[in-house]
Amino acid sequence: MSLLDKLRKKLVRTRTSFIGKISELVNLHCKIDEDLIEDIEEVLIQSDVGIQMSLNIIDKLKEELRITKTKDPNKIQDILENIIENILVSEYEGATNSINLNPEQKPYIIIFVGVNGVGKTTSIGKLAKLYKDRGKSVLLVAADTFRAAAEEQLEVWAKRVNVPIIKQKYGSDPSSVVYDGIISAKAKGYDIVLVDTAGRLHTKVNLMKELQKMVRTTQKLIPDAPHEILLVLDATTGQNGLVQARKFKETIPVSGIIIAKLDGTAKAGIVVGIRNELGIPVKLIGIGENIEDLKNFHAREFVKAIFQ
Ligand SMILES: Nc1nc2c(ncn2[C@@H]2O[C@H](COP(=O)(O)OP(=O)(O)O)[C@@H](O)[C@H]2O)c(=O)[nH]1
Ligand SMILES: [Mg+2]
DSSP states (O other): OOHHHHHHHHTHHHHHHHHHHHHHHHHHOSSOOHHHHHHHHHHHHHTTOOHHHHHHHHHHHHHHHHHHTOOOGGGHHHHHHHHHHHHHHHHTOSGGGSOOSSOSSSSEEEEEEOSTTSSHHHHHHHHHHHHHHTTOOEEEEEEOOSSHHHHHHHHHHHHHHTOOEEOOOTTOOHHHHHHHHHHHHHHHTOSEEEEEEOOOOTTOHHHHHHHHHHHHHHHHHSTTOOSEEEEEEEGGGTTHHHHHHHHHHHHSOOOEEEEEOGGGOSOTTHHHHHHHHHSOOEEEEEOSSSTTOEEEOOHHHHHHHHHO
């Protein structure tokens, strides 16, 4: 199975829902008119594309219809695909929009943040595997000391991927675990350090302060680190995730987003609007619970997987 086929399979919920609704509309209308366009806007919003981005897409759609004098509703799906693909491809050109799988800096530090249950620990396990498959040595750091179970979950992933883990006892200062982890990575020459953090609610000010302290601790040991701060969002929570994202973004310099659980939702449209909403690119997508279910985000491939 090709990578695109695999992605198509994983995004089946969104594809059937989105394409299903569009074809339903196309069948209901014998020509393209205001009504049809309004209904399409509604479908975009229902798919969690976001209000701003939906309006943007609709403007472009109207423009295209005007210029080409298209009246046939059967053309709508292809036109939409082109518009969304063009928007995403232009937003996502450039190297800083993807994860560096072959970084020059060593150790290369990536901190994962996000509220409880979004998929941080799982994503760390999967990314550790991606790096390991490229011959990198990886160290996991269990800085989620808030829940006893959190450390165990990261440990399960460490065993599964067969990489070492740095931890302290439950309730320790997370920054102190980060400190230990980086010192150890420098001493032993690890290439990649993946830091798991607690997913406590963003409304708790002291917990946000803790994240800032972890970033400062990292910077003290390695001035240009952390090299990435990845915010993990759960696609099944849809636009609510954006409220969380803004809180994190205000607190620490988030460099990229992981959208997890895209396989479990009909609202993968969240991916389309997020860069525009937050100014932060989606770098990785989670498409299942297995170790291989984390992919670099490729705009063109993503649009194809939804539309074709
Ligand atoms: N279907 C699906 N489940 C996921 C994905 N990523 C994580 N999960 C599940 O979401 C739950 C919470 O994940 P976890 O990594 O513990 O979240 P954390 O609290 O942010 O560390 C677990 O049951 C994971 O198996 C994904 O991409 N797809
Ligand atoms: Mg966790």
